[in-house]
Amino acid sequence: MFDINNILRENIKNLKPYSSARDEFQGEASVYLDANENAFGSPLEQQYNRYPDPLQMEVKKRLSDIKGVPTSNIFLGNGSDEAIDILFRSFCNPGIDNVILVPPTYGMYEVSANINNIAIQRMPLTTDYQLNVDGILNAINEHTKLIFVCSPNNPTGNSINRNDIETLLTSFNGLVIVDEAYINFSSQQSFIENLTQYQNLVVLQTLSKAWGLAGLRVGMAFASNEVIDVMNKVKPPYNINEASQQLALQALQNTEQVNSWIQEVLQERDKLIIQLQSLDFVLNIYPSDANFILVKTTDARGIYNFLVQHGIIVRDRSKVELCEGALRITIGKPEENSKLIETLKNFK
Structure with a gap:
């Protein structure tokens, strides 16, 4: 039976979070003399002299409408990477606890574990890029706090069963973190709909991919109230700046545009797969539910270097476990995909 107190670090249980000036006052005022801000304004057309909402409530309200999740179940971070790091710092004791990773997968899980001095247990995916469930369950011990599952998976592109x-x-x-950064490109149902069913579920999503806001760094975590309360207690007081909040809120009004882009990406993905399959150095293109494809080739490094010489950048994943000989290729605009194919036709 999951009990958050059994996995929460003792120092976090007793942590008194920083109380910002804006935490202590609710509502609107005509004179703000509480936060040592510059009352004269900003040397910009847009004014940023006031600290932003520390809990980003307007953005969360809009996300609540879109996702069908109460605002109390939403955490916003400086990219999903901040949410990942906070989960480590909240639930894993350095030098004692461990987490389970299922490579090949998103590299920041391992980086965050190493930064926080948390041991890693690796249980590689099967050859068809699915979970080795029995292996994972056998690897769990009394110090295992987190399991990370990326679905659709990066870099393989497939959804996990x-x-x-x-x-x-x-x-x-412990907590099972399902990273759904690419869920908008998948027909798979989001695990957000299962939050009330599983108290140990954390779902990560982002505005960086389908929403086209990678430069704003806004990531989302969805979880039970008690997990979100812990994350809000540990995060820096103003972790999402005012510009990102305003622009994210503006973008979240444009769901029709985003849905249109998603459909175009899926169409371009299908076309690109067909075109790549005609090239003799392409050995396999793995099934994808993301806005990228993993392509197994006869000479990944050679192809990568050839494309760089022609001003085209893809990702060489050939040294990643179970991705030998593979390139990860993001789906671009039609003209970018066409340039990629025309260039590859000249590779010897």
């Missing part, structure tokens, strides 16, 4: 993730949720008394 839903039943396998649910098995982890029901069998593990």
Whole structure:
């Protein structure tokens, strides 16, 4: 039975969070003399002299409408990377606890674990890029606090079997983090709809991919009230700046544009796969539910260097476990995809 107090670090249980000036006052005032801001304004057309809402409530209200999740179940971070780091700092004791990773997967899980001095147990995916559920369950011990599952997975692009993730949720008394950065490009149902069913579920999403806001650095975590309360207690007081909040809120009004882009990406993905399959140095293109494809080739490094010489940048994943010989290629605009194919036709 999951109990957050069994995995929460003792120092976090006793942590008194920083109380900002804006935390202590609710509502509107005509004179603000509480936060040592510059009352004269900013040397910019847009005024940023006041600290932003520390809990980003207007953005969360809009996300609540879109996602169908109460604002109390939403955490916003400086990219999903901040949410990942806060989960480590909240629930994992340095030098004592461990987490389970399932490579090949998103590299920041390992980086955050190393930064926080948390041991890593690796349980590689199967050859068809699915979870080794029995291996994961056998690897769990009394010091295992977190399991990270990226679905659709980066760099492989495929969705992880839903039943396998649910098995982890029901069998593990720590947190299962399902990273859905690419969920907008997938027909797979989001695990957000299962938050009330699993108290140990954390779902990560982002505005960097389908929403086209990578430069603003706004990531989302969805979880139970008690997990979100812990994350809000640990985060810096003003972790999402005012410009990012305003622009994210503006962007979140344009769901039709985003949905249109998603459909175009999916169409371009299908076209690009067909075109790549005609090239003799392409050995395999793995199924993708993301805005990229993983392509196994006869000479990944040679192709990568050739493309760089022609001003085209893809990602060489050939040294990643289970991705030998593979390039990860993001789906671009039609003219970018066409340039990629025309250039590859000249590779010898």
